[in-house]
Amino acid sequence: xxxxxxxxxxxxxxxxxxxxALSQAITLIESSNVExxxxxxxxxxxxxxxxxxxxxxxITGPPGVGKSTLIDKIGVVLxxxxxxxxxxxxxxxxxxxxxxxxxxKSRMAHLSSQANAFIRPSPSSLNLGGLALYTRxxxxxxxxxxxxxxxxxxxxxxxxxFLISLxxxxxxxxxxxHSGDEMQGIKRGVMEWADMYIITKTDGETFNGSNKTxxxxxxxxxxxxxxxxxxxPKIIQLSVISGLGMxxxxxxxxxxxxLLFNDNQxxxxxxxxxxxxxxxxxxxxxxxxxxxxxxxxxLINFLATEVGHGNISSEKAFDKLLKFIxxxxx
Amino acid sequence: xxxxxxxxxxxxxxxxxxxxALSQAITLIESSNVExxxxxxxxxxxxxxxxxxxxxxxITGPPGVGKSTLIDKIGVVLxxxxxxxxxxxxxxxxxxxxxxxxxxKSRMAHLSSQANAFIRPSPSSLNLGGLALYTRxxxxxxxxxxxxxxxxxxxxxxxxxFLISLxxxxxxxxxxxHSGDEMQGIKRGVMEWADMYIITKTDGETFNGSNKTxxxxxxxxxxxxxxxxxxxPKIIQLSVISGLGMxxxxxxxxxxxxLLFNDNQxxxxxxxxxxxxxxxxxxxxxxxxxxxxxxxxxLINFLATEVGHGNISSEKAFDKLLKFIxxxxx
Numbered sequence: 001x002x003x004x005x006x007x008x009x010x011x012x013x014x015x016x017x018x019x020x021a022l023s024q025a026i027t028l029i030e031s032s033n034v035e036x037x038x039x040x041x042x043x044x045x046x047x048x049x050x051x052x053x054x055x056x057x058x059i060t061g062p063p064g065v066g067k068s069t070l071i072d073k074i075g076v077v078l079x080x081x082x083x084x085x086x087x088x089x090x091x092x093x094x095x096x097x098x099x100x101x102x103x104x105k106s107r108m109a110h111l112s113s114q115a116n117a118f119i120r121p122s123p124s125s126l127n128l129g130g131l132a133l134y135t136r137x138x139x140x141x142x143x144x145x146x147x148x149x150x151x152x153x154x155x156x157x158x159x160x161x162f163l164i165s166l167x168x169x170x171x172x173x174x175x176x177x178h179s180g181d182e183m184q185g186i187k188r189g190v191m192e193w194a195d196m197y198i199i200t201k202t203d204g205e206t207f208n209g210s211n212k213t214x215x216x217x218x219x220x221x222x223x224x225x226x227x228x229x230x231x232x233p234k235i236i237q238l239s240v241i242s243g244l245g246m247x248x249x250x251x252x253x254x255x256x257x258x259l260l261f262n263d264n265q266x267x268x269x270x271x272x273x274x275x276x277x278x279x280x281x282x283x284x285x286x287x288x289x290x291x292x293x294x295x296x297x298x299l300i301n302f303l304a305t306e307v308g309h310g311n312i313s314s315e316k317a318f319d320k321l322l323k324f325i326x327x328x329x330x
Numbered sequence: 331x332x333x334x335x336x337x338x339x340x341x342x343x344x345x346x347x348x349x350x351a352l353s354q355a356i357t358l359i360e361s362s363n364v365e366x367x368x369x370x371x372x373x374x375x376x377x378x379x380x381x382x383x384x385x386x387x388x389i390t391g392p393p394g395v396g397k398s399t400l401i402d403k404i405g406v407v408l409x410x411x412x413x414x415x416x417x418x419x420x421x422x423x424x425x426x427x428x429x430x431x432x433x434x435k436s437r438m439a440h441l442s443s444q445a446n447a448f449i450r451p452s453p454s455s456l457n458l459g460g461l462a463l464y465t466r467x468x469x470x471x472x473x474x475x476x477x478x479x480x481x482x483x484x485x486x487x488x489x490x491x492f493l494i495s496l497x498x499x500x501x502x503x504x505x506x507x508h509s510g511d512e513m514q515g516i517k518r519g520v521m522e523w524a525d526m527y528i529i530t531k532t533d534g535e536t537f538n539g540s541n542k543t544x545x546x547x548x549x550x551x552x553x554x555x556x557x558x559x560x561x562x563p564k565i566i567q568l569s570v571i572s573g574l575g576m577x578x579x580x581x582x583x584x585x586x587x588x589l590l591f592n593d594n595q596x597x598x599x600x601x602x603x604x605x606x607x608x609x610x611x612x613x614x615x616x617x618x619x620x621x622x623x624x625x626x627x628x629l630i631n632f633l634a635t636e637v638g639h640g641n642i643s644s645e646k647a648f649d650k651l652l653k654f655i656x657x658x659x660x
Contacts (some may be wrong), residue, residue, distance in 0.1 A: 095625065286651075314608045
């Protein structure tokens with residue numbers, strides 16, 4: 001365990017904008033080692049007073065909808081407005097397929113060449129719930145390092161979209177032009193958390209599809225309860241090729257930001273989100289905590305195999321696991 | 331805590347087919363009271379030697395596809411073949427909408443009037459993971475009571491379908507005729523666990539839609555990896571109105587049952603399922619265990635409110651919760 005003084009120095013280096021210190025800190029919070037975890041907690045405690053000053057924007061949508069390309073564009077505009085931009089990407093599927101550091105940086109070619117940009121992909125080793133925990137802490141670290149616009153990219157898979165909307169001040173949902181699939185998802189009510197709907201690829205062969213999607217989405221949105229009294233979710237038809245919709249998008253991000261900062265709306269919003277986040281995540285946090293201990297992981301794997309060999313019932317295996325966890329963690 | 335003798339007597343009454351004893355036992359396992367939970371565990375231990383002798387059939391699909399109606403039909407046929415049939419229904423949405431004891435029984439009007447049938451809806455108070463735990467134990471109790479065909483109905487919502495396929499020997503997926511939505515779900519790979527695909531409502535206005543769905547589904551299935559070397563998943567076009575497909579369905583249930591019982595396939599399958607079940611459910615089991623303690627629930631709610639009022643960060647709240655849980659449970 002590092003002495004308190006060293007942690008304070010580390011925190012100060014992060015605050016002073018030392019990229020290496022920031023990168024190392026994010027690597028630390030990704031670690032599942034118990035001592036690393038405690039160290040990470042101390043570090044977060046130190047930097048906490050310097051957090052909360054960014055505008056946190058979530059960008060979500062199905063694979064291939066164009067999230068990275070749009071983030072690249074938004075990021076470059078924000079940097080042109082003298083903002084410091086951090087990008088955190090969450091991809092629960094990355095362990096299976098694509099998604100590496102090089103991959104993310106090359107997908108955001110313009111942004112990654114900017115001095116005021118910081119791009120960090122999610123570790124592929126974590127599961128969905130773990131990713132959200134990690135992302136929250138990574139976001140706080142970036143804020144402490146002076147980034148005032150945090151863009152969080154998340155593939156829309158199951159619960160991840162909802163979790164991202166709890167971490168962010170504004171959530172953009174990207175949709176494919178005329179995708180029946182997406183419409184079904186929207187009809188099922190996964191849309192209430194979105195603050196803006198962006199129909200991508202409003203160009204070439206998919207231009208007409210974008211128009212059709214706009215009409216459908218617009219009629220659905222009339223029946224969706226409003227998240228805020230002060231904001232009506234916008235639908236924006238966008239093309240990163242022609243640039244169509246980009247100015248409208250940036251205007252609306254500004255508009256939403258200003259509305260949120262009125263009357264302490266942002267403060268109220270974040271507290272409400274934190275409350276929900278705690279309620280839906282506490283069990284996941286305990287799971288992560290248990291998995292940090294290697295002997296627990298070994299026992300879980302051993303018991304699963306024993307169950308698979310018929311040597312023990314799953315009920316009894318759980319009983320053994322429970323006794324072991326509480327005996328060792330106390 | 332009841333003495334061991336009483337539990338043994340209770341278990342014996344269940345084994346002797348005492349419906350009241352069975353119903354009370356299922357009510358017991360639904361309880362989240364700590365003492366009830368321990369009692370339930372003792373009861374499960376007692377009845378375990380008498381379990382595992384049923385053929386466990388899962389029936390899943392979207393709301394309104396006709397699950398209850400089909401279960402009613404299948405159940406009556408099975409009873410005509412001298413089987414004893416238990417129906418357990420899992421509906422994660424029931425807390426919000428429909429789904430009551432009366433509701434389930436009236437939806438299975440023919441089956442519920444049979445002496446050899448037992449219909450038990452899921453308690454609406456449990457969450458998804460909890461439901462699967464409850465269902466596994468309820469299934470064991472029904473087996474101990476001599477039911478040799480267990481039909482488990484589950485609304486296809488999120489992970490519930492996958493969990494049901496881990497509890498059952500055979501899983502039937504019901505599909506609406508020509509539903510673009512379902513096809514998307516299937517394409518995304520939620521189908522590998524299904525042993526049979528049933529296109530319902532192959533009659534009247536939706537007859538042509540059923541044919542179209544059959545063709546689409548058939549072409550998709552060619553690209554889906556096989557679950558078993560000895561079984562090719564069947565697609566059955568069904569109408570509960572005309573009776574079309576019912577005989578084919580029952581033949582295929584018999585055929586699958588016989589194949590599974592060959593060469594101990596069933597035993598191997600169940601062990602493999604139990605292993606996966608343990609791996610995906612242990613954390614949920616710990617969550618349920620923690621929630622059994624009322625003081626934990628009170629602390630979680632209190633901390634969430636504190637987080638929502640800005641009195642404590644969610645990180646610190648989690649830390650407090652963890653300390654409390656491990657201090658009290660040990």
